Amino acid sequence: MTSRTPPTPPAEAVRVSEVLAALSFALDLTEGEPMGHSLRTCLIGMELADHLGLSLQDRRDLYYAMMLKDVGCSSSSARVHELFGGDDRLAQHWLKLVDWGNTLKAARFGLKHFVPGDSLGERARRVAMLARAGSSVATELVEMRSTRGASIVRRLGLGERAAEAVRSIDEHWDGSGRPRGARGDEIPLLSRIICISQILEVFAMVHGPRGAIQLAQSKKGRWFDPALVEACDHRLEQRMALWCALNAQGLRDAVRNGEPDGASLLAGPGTLDRIALGFAEVVDAKSPFTASHSFRVTEMALKIAARLGHGTEQLIELRRAALLHDIGKLYVPNSILDKPGRLGPEEWETVRLHPYYTQRILEHIRGFENLAVIAGAHHERLDGRGYFQGLRAEQIPLGSRVIATADIYDALTTARPYRPALPEETAVQLMERDRGIGLSGDCLDALADVLQAGEGGEYLGRVA
Numbered sequence: 001m002t003s004r005t006p007p008t009p010p011a012e013a014v015r016v017s018e019v020l021a022a023l024s025f026a027l028d029l030t031e032g033e034p035m036g037h038s039l040r041t042c043l044i045g046m047e048l049a050d051h052l053g054l055s056l057q058d059r060r061d062l063y064y065a066m067m068l069k070d071v072g073c074s075s076s077s078a079r080v081h082e083l084f085g086g087d088d089r090l091a092q093h094w095l096k097l098v099d100w101g102n103t104l105k106a107a108r109f110g111l112k113h114f115v116p117g118d119s120l121g122e123r124a125r126r127v128a129m130l131a132r133a134g135s136s137v138a139t140e141l142v143e144m145r146s147t148r149g150a151s152i153v154r155r156l157g158l159g160e161r162a163a164e165a166v167r168s169i170d171e172h173w174d175g176s177g178r179p180r181g182a183r184g185d186e187i188p189l190l191s192r193i194i195c196i197s198q199i200l201e202v203f204a205m206v207h208g209p210r211g212a213i214q215l216a217q218s219k220k221g222r223w224f225d226p227a228l229v230e231a232c233d234h235r236l237e238q239r240m241a242l243w244c245a246l247n248a249q250g251l252r253d254a255v256r257n258g259e260p261d262g263a264s265l266l267a268g269p270g271t272l273d274r275i276a277l278g279f280a281e282v283v284d285a286k287s288p289f290t291a292s293h294s295f296r297v298t299e300m301a302l303k304i305a306a307r308l309g310h311g312t313e314q315l316i317e318l319r320r321a322a323l324l325h326d327i328g329k330l331y332v333p334n335s336i337l338d339k340p341g342r343l344g345p346e347e348w349e350t351v352r353l354h355p356y357y358t359q360r361i362l363e364h365i366r367g368f369e370n371l372a373v374i375a376g377a378h379h380e381r382l383d384g385r386g387y388f389q390g391l392r393a394e395q396i397p398l399g400s401r402v403i404a405t406a407d408i409y410d411a412l413t414t415a416r417p418y419r420p421a422l423p424e425e426t427a428v429q430l431m432e433r434d435r436g437i438g439l440s441g442d443c444l445d446a447l448a449d450v451l452q453a454g455e456g457g458e459y460l461g462r463v464a
């Protein structure tokens with residue numbers, strides 16, 4: 001074959017920044033921050049970069065690094081929950097604001113925020129435990145997320161400097177930051193900009209832009225590079241006020257318009273696949289019980305779909321939908337995901353919302369509209385008793401039925417907090433009871449074919 005598809009005209013091409021901007025909302029959810037935190041941080045950082053007259057290359061690396069600054073966040077969620085109890089998203093939010101070098105402040109934080117429903121005695125026990133562990137706990141958490149974050153940025157193809165910038169965003173100018181305790185110019189400039197920008201954003205949303213800048217000034221030379229604090233002027237204050245008032249669409253537009261001229265990356269098919277893989281990893285890292293789940297579901301869904309005669313285009317879409325089907329789970333706290341016992345009604349309601357968030361997050365990516373619908377319907381059942389929409393048989397896209405089959409098979413054959421993994425035959429027997437009621441007979445036949453062909457267990461590696 002020598003014929004080649006002509007390249008898509010640039011005007012219609014999806015930019016990497018658009019995709020990352022949409023997905024950054026999922027990172028905000030995990031991080032316990034208000035939606036748009038990453039994008040507002042990005043706008044603040046780009047304003048500082050302009051003020052400092054950074055080169056085009058620096059601004060480009062900074063721009064992508066800021067949208068992905070929290071991409072490693074889910075890897076510490078389970079550990080944060082284990083240490084702090086309660087809602088890991090709240091703990092992640094407060095962790096950013098606490099000066100862990102100050103024992104008194106850290107203790108006050110602990111007493112106020114550890115498992116607010118627990119007795120004072122239980123909270124005091126956790127504070128004492130953390131005091132014994134010292135600041136090594138905070139270092140462990142930051143190390144975990146910064147290393148994972150940098151490695152994902154690298155794999156997304158955004159370059160070593162963007163990866164290194166993400167790795168060092170929690171370092172402080174005076175050496176009191178983490179994980180390495182780097183100081184001054186040892187910290188990459190881009191990391192220093194992200195560090196101050198994210199704290200400015202958090203405080204601007206709570207105390208207003210002026211309060212945020214006053215906080216930055218109080219940490220000048222301690223947490224923050226003095227030159228960056230000096231760049232926080234009246235103009236930045238005014239712009240922060242504007243950005244804090246924008247809705248999600250307004251934020252996406254502002255970030256799109258703020259992309260460094262001439263440095264935009266276009267999201268070709270390979271890039272979109274890499275991004276889907278990277279975010280599947282973010283989702284799977286959230287809980288030890290979902291490690292590699294998205295990858296295994298994708299592999300099985302592709303095998304089922306191939307037996308059902310899906311064409312190449314459908315398979316490409318299905319692959320991305322399956323990789324991202326549980327991205328809405330980033331909204332579910334680990335206190336629920338990792339709970340060993342039965343879920344209460346409210347907890348169960350939170351779980352039932354995850355496909356809703358999956359759809360909402362993905363539908364804002366141009367070209368992903370159909371994929372968002374497929375991924376968002378992966379918990380629907382033929383009898384209309386699924387969630388979150390209660391769709392019935394013919395209303396459920398075929399791709400969603402395929403993913404549902406692969407998803408349930410994987411859930412049954414892997415361990416859960418409340419039960420061990422079931423053997424393949426038991427899982428299939430259980431699923432057969434739901435034939436034509438919840439699950440599609442065609443998909444179950446295809447699953448049986450895959451398993452009979454001995455292809456059931458060889459998932460990893462091929463999906464990547």
Ligand SMILES: [Fe+2]
Pocket residue numbers: 325326354355378379
């Ligand atoms: Fe799900």
Ligand SMILES: [Fe+2]
Pocket residue numbers: 293297325326407
């Ligand atoms: Fe799933």
